[in-house]
Amino acid sequence: MPFLLCSGNFLLSSRGTPASPLMEPGIFITFEGSEGCGKSTQVERLSVRLAVAAPGRPLLTLREPGGTALGEEIRRLLKLTAPGWTVLPEAELLLFAASRAQLVRETIAPTLAADGIILCDRFLDSTTVYQGIGRRLELAEVAAINEFAAGPRRPDITFLLDLPSADALERLHRRSLWANLPPDRMELELPAFYEQVRTGYLALAALHPERFVTLNAALAPDELERQIWTHLTRRFHGLCSDRRP
Ligand SMILES: Nc1ncnc2c1ncn2[C@@H]1O[C@H](COP(=O)(O)OP(=O)(O)O)[C@@H](O)[C@H]1O
Numbered sequence: 001m002p003f004l005l006c007s008g009n010f011l012l013s014s015r016g017t018p019a020s021p022l023m024e025p026g027i028f029i030t031f032e033g034s035e036g037c038g039k040s041t042q043v044e045r046l047s048v049r050l051a052v053a054a055p056g057r058p059l060l061t062l063r064e065p066g067g068t069a070l071g072e073e074i075r076r077l078l079k080l081t082a083p084g085w086t087v088l089p090e091a092e093l094l095l096f097a098a099s100r101a102q103l104v105r106e107t108i109a110p111t112l113a114a115d116g117i118i119l120c121d122r123f124l125d126s127t128t129v130y131q132g133i134g135r136r137l138e139l140a141e142v143a144a145i146n147e148f149a150a151g152p153r154r155p156d157i158t159f160l161l162d163l164p165s166a167d168a169l170e171r172l173h174r175r176s177l178w179a180n181l182p183p184d185r186m187e188l189e190l191p192a193f194y195e196q197v198r199t200g201y202l203a204l205a206a207l208h209p210e211r212f213v214t215l216n217a218a219l220a221p222d223e224l225e226r227q228i229w230t231h232l233t234r235r236f237h238g239l240c241s242d243r244r245p
């Protein structure tokens, strides 16, 4: 996978030394992984735990794309499937970036500045992996657009829920049947796309061990919830008033 390593080197060098999360207010937690890996399930569970553990502290649960009025409209466009409807990779990248630019400035930055906690279901790592690696857009350009859209602040901790692509697709299939919903545009991608996404995430996590925590998403939801909580409380002692490790 030489292209992944190249992209990673670029991402690292282009970003320079990451700002120390311990010097900035708020806690910024993101969840990543392919469709069906269990992100929404764990985000919801963690938000319940955090609401109990840190009462009175601003707590926002967000999803990407979306999270703002503009972002939710962009989400609708990105999920749409219709005869004759195409979204080219470059346009897709910019739509995700537009949603993120709005979310960061309208919601994430003010909440973190107020020492709040942000839980985000996907963030810029999704763009690196889906548009950069999955869609094969030039990684340097994806990184530059990510920087522009997201600004300087990076998540303090990113949980990567890692699942073999066949298992993820099986879960998606069951979820669609259960909810009686047709698959969205991303869910219609071929298994090879999902395998690339998985490989891309693992490579990205290896490049950023300071913030990525990779978990086996095949574990039961209760066990995953427990592991996530353990990592979080170990990282943010006395969650969440004292952030020193
Ligand atoms: N740890 C798990 N083990 C088995 N099934 C799970 C697990 N976590 C979630 N699921 C189920 O898999 C499907 C996808 O989960 P979801 O949280 O919606 O994933 P995502 O948000 O990553 O697409 C849902 O039907 C959910 O109930």
Ligand SMILES: [Mg+2]
Binding pocket: 039, 040, 041, 121
């Ligand atoms: Mg989800």
